[in-house]
Amino acid sequence: MNQDQLKQLVGRAALDHVPAGQVLGVGTGSTVDCFIDALAARIAAGAIAIPGAVSSSERSTQRLRSHGIQVLDASEVTGLAVYVDGADEIDGRGFMIKGGGAALTREKIVADLAETFVCIADESKLVKTLGRFPLPVEIIPMAAAQLARRFARLGGEARLREGVVTDNGGHILDVRGLAIDDPLAFETEVNQWPGVVTVGVFARHRAQVCLLGAADGVKTLRF
Numbered sequence: 026m027n028q029d030q031l032k033q034l035v036g037r038a039a040l041d042h043v044p045a046g047q048v049l050g051v052g053t054g055s056t057v058d059c060f061i062d063a064l065a066a067r068i069a070a071g072a073i074a075i076p077g078a079v080s081s082s083e084r085s086t087q088r089l090r091s092h093g094i095q096v097l098d099a100s101e102v103t104g105l106a107v108y109v110d111g112a113d114e115i116d117g118r119g120f121m122i123k124g125g126g127a128a129l130t131r132e133k134i135v136a137d138l139a140e141t142f143v144c145i146a147d148e149s150k151l152v153k154t155l156g157r158f159p160l161p162v163e164i165i166p167m168a169a170a171q172l173a174r175r176f177a178r179l180g181g182e183a184r185l186r187e188g189v190v191t192d193n194g195g196h197i198l199d200v201r202g203l204a205i206d207d208p209l210a211f212e213t214e215v216n217q218w219p220g221v222v223t224v225g226v227f228a229r230h231r232a233q234v235c236l237l238g239a240a241d242g243v244k245t246l247r248f
């Protein structure tokens with residue numbers, strides 16, 4: 026099975042975690058695109074009904090709406106039972122790196138509303154230590170050079186993602202060469218640096234469930 030087929034597999038598997046009759050949190054990325062398409066097919070077949078979704082990006086909003094799924098603003102809900110999203114890396118404790126699609130800020134906002142984060146990923150995303158994938162950080166542009174110096178002190182090399190402006194008008198630094206042994210401490214520290222909007226380590230908002238796609242099927246990891 027190739028990576029696209031694994032993404033479709035976990036996208037379908039996530040349907041078992043959709044709470045019927047409740048607003049759903051929906052993430053961003055190619056794996057989530059597969060999930061949205063599978064969800065729409067299930068709704069069209071009359072097998073599930075939800076009142077709508079809170080989306081973490083303009084990209085997912087468009088895809089949800091193209092299927093006739095209502096999109097609600099985050100401020101219209103007081104909470105969500107489930108948030109389904111992908112990841113760039115996930116470790117054995119449910120800590121993740123996210124933001125490869127530049128949607129990390131809204132992803133963390135929607136994850137914060139949710140009781141359960143269901144991560145959908147192919148098995149190539151499972152790592153021992155976070156940091157092989159360049160860490161995305163949404164920033165205020167004026168702080169870019171100072172933040173690059175701060176990351177250099179931690180052994181990272183930060184580069185501005187050329188030509189990318191986020192849904193919030195922010196810029197993205199991608200930081201290579203980090204080994205994030207303590208994701209909670211790392212997230213807490215970087216969050217305090219002036220100019221950081223969101224760091225792509227999801228430790229406080231880790232996954233509680235991960236559906237991991239492998240050649241021999243979907244493994245369910247619970248943290």
Ligand SMILES: O=C(CO)[C@H](O)[C@H](O)COP(=O)(O)O
Binds near residue numbers: 054056124125132
């Ligand atoms: O964090 C994300 C977007 O900001 C995505 O969840 C992450 O990049 C994984 O994407 P894909 O499913 O395309 O591999």
